Amino acid sequence: xxxxxxxxxxxxxxxxxxxxxxxxxxxxxxxxxxxxxxxxxxxxxxxxxxxxxxxxxxxxxxxxxxxxxxxxxxxxxxxxxxxxxxxxxxxxxxxxxxxxxxxxxxx
Amino acid sequence: xxxxxxxxxxxxxxxxxxxxxxxxxxxxxxxxxxxxxxxxxxxxxxxxxxxxxxxxxxxxxxxxxxxxxxxxxxxxxxxxxxxxxxxxxxxxxxxxxxxxxxxxxxx
DNA sequence: TCAATATTCAACCATTTGGTTGACGAACCC
DNA sequence: GGGTTCGTCAACCAAATGGTTGAATATTGA
Numbered sequence: 402x403x404x405x406x407x408x409x410x411x412x413x414x415x416x417x418x419x420x421x422x423x424x425x426x427x428x429x430x431x432x433x434x435x436x437x438x439x440x441x442x443x444x445x446x447x448x449x450x451x452x453x454x455x456x457x458x459x460x461x462x463x464x465x466x467x468x469x470x471x472x473x474x475x476x477x478x479x480x481x482x483x484x485x486x487x488x489x490x491x492x493x494x495x496x497x498x499x500x501x502x503x504x505x506x507x508x
Numbered sequence: 509x510x511x512x513x514x515x516x517x518x519x520x521x522x523x524x525x526x527x528x529x530x531x532x533x534x535x536x537x538x539x540x541x542x543x544x545x546x547x548x549x550x551x552x553x554x555x556x557x558x559x560x561x562x563x564x565x566x567x568x569x570x571x572x573x574x575x576x577x578x579x580x581x582x583x584x585x586x587x588x589x590x591x592x593x594x595x596x597x598x599x600x601x602x603x604x605x606x607x608x609x610x611x612x613x614x615x
Numbered sequence: 616t617c618a619a620t621a622t623t624c625a626a627c628c629a630t631t632t633g634g635t636t637g638a639c640g641a642a643c644c645c
Numbered sequence: 646g647g648g649t650t651c652g653t654c655a656a657c658c659a660a661a662t663g664g665t666t667g668a669a670t671a672t673t674g675a
Contacts, residue, residue, distance in 0.1 A: 635659105
């Protein structure tokens with residue numbers, strides 16, 4: 402777990418990689434399309450994707466000659482739980498709480 | 509903010525620094541005492557504390573010749589909120605929810 | 616005043632990181 | 646088959662990281 406946190410937090414510490422994760426929130430993307438908005442080589446972005454993959458934050462699947470990148474948000478759970486360990490400062494997530502209540506009331 | 513996330517996540521990516529933060533959950537500590545359990549020089553720990561301070565995750569106050577380190581858990585908020593942006597995967601924190609309910613029922 | 620304690624600073628070192636470029640392999644399309 | 650597109654690999658580079666040691670700076674206490 403400790404090593405997982407190392408790689409997770411390290412992966413998240415780079416702005417390019419965080420931007421990539423945000424892009425993948427919208428939809429799965431091909432490597433070339435992921436790279437397009439960045440002012441760096443495709444190889445550099447490919448390396449970033451490798452780091453995100455190693456951290457488990459995304460998965461990559463090759464279909465034909467295109468390699469698709471998919472967000473794997475569950476990989477954030479460990480880090481999220483670790484941070485919740487400092488929970489004294491982290492109030493209850495009221496938005497989530499309200500969504501929870503709404504569902505409860507509907508059901 | 510983006511730079512804040514850089515430094516926050518980078519600070520969290522090191523196991524020594526995470527261990528220090530955990531130790532400071534218990535209580536404020538002097539630098540020497542923070543360093544004691546680690547198999548590295550005091551200077552190395554001092555550097556780690558400097559990084560944590562720069563990231564805002566701890567604060568340091570000198571009283572006499574002793575420098576006290578204090579956890580500043582609010583500094584995790586930015587990172588926490590960023591992660592919540594990937595909220596589709598992050599269910600309601602049931603522990604927090606149950607604590608919330610318990611307090612509600614008591615009150 | 617003087618020694619001991621608490622901490623940082625400065626210089627150094629090895630390793631990792633984030634980037635580059637150019638060559639390469641695999642899949643597609645004409 | 647042959648050019649084109651997609652993506653990675655390998656070699657390289659500069660800068661950052663995490664550690665060391667030894668000297669320096671405060672502060673305390675006797």
